[in-house]
Amino acid sequence: MSFAKLGFVTVCAAALVLAGSVTMAQVKKGKSRLLETKQLMGGLIKVQCDAVKKSVDSPPGDEKGWAALATSAALLNEASYVLMEDGRCPDATWADAASKVLRDGSAAVVKAAEAKDSEAAKKAFGEMTKACGACHKAHKK
Numbered sequence: 049m050s051f052a053k054l055g056f057v058t059v060c061a062a063a064l065v066l067a068g069s070v071t072m073a074q075v076k077k078g079k080s081r082l083l084e085t086k087q088l089m090g091g092l093i094k095v096q097c098d099a100v101k102k103s104v105d106s107p108p109g110d111e112k113g114w115a116a117l118a119t120s121a122a123l124l125n126e127a128s129y130v131l132m133e134d135g136r137c138p139d140a141t142w143a144d145a146a147s148k149v150l151r152d153g154s155a156a157v158v159k160a161a162e163a164k165d166s167e168a169a170k171k172a173f174g175e176m177t178k179a180c181g182a183c184h185k186a187h188k189k
């Protein structure tokens with residue numbers, strides 16, 4: 049192999065490695081901020097999703113309970129934006145799960161909590177949690 053050809057192969061190999069690590073970084077972490085996807089999931093999304101589930105399984109009995117449900121769903125709604133920022137989103141599956149299914153579902157939970165409508169909250173929760181499975185199937189290793 050000529051030196052020039054060898055040089056070209058080396059450059060291509062380096063570019064492939066770089067492209068691979070950039071793709072990984074987009075899923076596991078944003079480009080410039082420090083929050084890891086794993087931390088966002090475990091520290092915010094899972095905690096608030098569990099809180100919504102609890103409230104859907106046994107509907108709030110007072111004003112404070114409905115407000116807490118709205119808070120949890122609103123935080124999940126905000127997380128749907130964070131998932132799309134800082135170059136974290138790698139593809140259309142991710143984008144659909146975060147910016148449509150999770151965002152619209154959590155917004156519907158907020159609306160149901162404001163209306164104190166437990167049936168609507170349950171239905172919206174079912175829609176919202178389709179986002180978890182859809183994204184994990186494609187991107188959670």
Ligand code: HEC
Pocket residue numbers: 075076085086087089090093094097131142143145146150176177179180181183184187188189
């Ligand atoms: C747009 C994509 C996406 C959506 C939507 C999503 N997740 Fe995740 N989730 C991930 C990825 C990617 C990982 C793996 C992160 C890693 O290990 O680096 C993950 C990991 C997790 C983990 C494991 C965290 C850990 O400590 O290892 C939990 C728990 C979790 N998600 C819960 C949820 C729940 C609950 C929902 C729905 C309300 C949800 N996720 C929605 C992408 C998503």
